[in-house]
Amino acid sequence: MVEEFRVVLLVFLSTVLVNNFILVKFLGICPFLGVSKQVETAFSMGLATTFVMTLTAAATWLINTYILVAFNLPFLRYVSFIIVIASLVQFVEMFIRKSSPVLYKALGIFLPLITTNCAILGLALLIPLNGYNFITSVVFGLGAGIGFTLAIVLMAGLREKLEFGDVPEVLKGVPITLILAGLMAMAFMGFSGLISI
Amino acid sequence: MLKKLFVDFKNGLWRENPIIVLVIGMCPTLAVTNTVENGLAMGIATSFVLLSSEIVISTFKNYIPNNVRIPSFILIIATFVTFTDYFLKAFFPDIAASLSxxxxxxxxxxxxxxxxxxxxxxNPTHRAIADALGMGLGFTWVLVLLSAVxxxxxxGSIFGIEILGSWYQPMVIMVLPAGAFISLGILVGLMNYLKRRGN
Structure with missing residues (x-):
């Protein structure tokens, strides 16, 4: 029991810091560049993504184990995962609209866009590759979401400061954002020796 | 007629280049450009999926109900991706393993x-083919350039062949994630500069 808890905790910490989805694995770069202009919206986007990621981890683990592996249908993996994610996002959108209109308004357009966030499909595909069990998968999904939120909120903070900076004309917009991300990735390399499983 | 097709084709190469102008498809651009071989393979695989799904969708566009068009597109794309994945695993297992x-x-x-x-x-099928070829090629040349740098x-090598001699001290950071972000940022900045000078 203690041993299991230790593994789960290590998976969580390593997904948030060491193998950060955005800065180390390059998953979810599109929202990272697109929705990181303001801290507030970046945080909402991060929360919505974390929510969907945790649910996706649980749903795709169940489908993979009890349908795809059980009936030997590995070639349907991509098609079925993308359908699950698209319907899950739709379901979450409907649920939030009914239960909490305030939150729904805050998230707005970002909810439907989550379907095409490659971090979600990447997460779903990484779980069978890593061979996690159900609990570890859910924690992995949660950790990936929190790591995503951390990176996108930090980036938004930097970009808010950058508004007042004197950036050369040709580097304005995307180029300077990418270079900033590179510096952040370098900083996150400092975590790489933190955990070894 | 041919001229019009050529305009569709040329569009993706520079004026509406998917990576440096539209800034889409960033994840593979950054992740697989650590060697030229990987960059080229990714470019070809993406171009193939783009071409085949554009052919299918432009041919059957009138039969796809408007309300469910996005899920239908994704399903068609996912089918071709599964095909590509199995093809690479069967014939080029090394590349399939490194692109994973x-x-x-x-x-x-x-x-x-x-x-x-x-x-x-x-648009009709023949114009879609021209567009897919142009966009695919536009995506591939940026991937190859970035991965070569x-x-x-x-x-110190290209295609695994040593170019710079033993005197060269490799900058390991360039093949790590941080180098990917920084070199793409500089590349997009350089393209902005060239475009402004062109105007």
Whole structure:
């Protein structure tokens, strides 16, 4: 029991810091560049993504184990995962609209866009590759979401400061954002020796 | 007629280049450009999926109900991606292993879905083919250029062949994630500069 808890905790910490989805694995770069202009919206986007990621981890683990592996249908993996994610996002959108209109308004357009966030499909595909069990998968999904939120909120903070900076004309917009991300990735390399499983 | 097709083709190469102008499809651009071989393979795989799904969608566009067009597009794309994945695993296992996760992730590459929505679902098949070839080639040349710079500076080689002699001290950071972000940032900045001078 203690041993299991230790593994789960290590998976969580390593997904948030060491193998950060955005800065180390390059998953979810599109929202990272697109929705990181303001801290507030970046945080909402991060929360919505974390929510969907945790649910996706649980749903795709169940489908993979009890349908795809059980009936030997590995070639349907991509098609079925993308359908699950698209319907899950739709379901979450409907649920939030009914239960909490305030939150729904805050998230707005970002909810439907989550379907095409490659971090979600990447997460779903990484779980069978890593061979996690159900609990570890859910924690992995949660950790990936929190790591995503951390990176996108930090980036938004930097970009808010950058508004007042004197950036050369040709580097304005995307180029300077990418270079900033590179510096952040370098900083996150400092975590790489933190955990070894 | 041919001239019009050529305009569609040329569009993707420079004026609406998916990576440096539209800034879409960033994840594979950054992740697989550590060696030229990987960059080229990714470019070809993406172009193949783009071409085949544009052909299918532009041919059958009148039969796809408007309300469910996005899910239908994604399903068609996912089918071709599965095909590509199995093909690479069977014939080029080394490349399939080093690209690993990023072959299935072609499904959610915004470039592919974006072209279906913006072009293939509105235009006849022959124009869609020209557009797919142009966009695919535009995506591939940026990947190859970026990966050539990164491999040369990071390992002193291109296509695994040593170019810079033993005197060269490799900048390992260039093949790591941080180098990917920085070199793409500089490349996009350089393209902005060239475009401004062109005007």
């Amino acid at each position: 996760l990023f072959i299935p992730l072609i499904v959610v590459n915004c470039l592919i879905l974006g072209r279906q929505e913006a072009f293939a679902s509105k 990164r491999e040369l500076l990071g390992m």
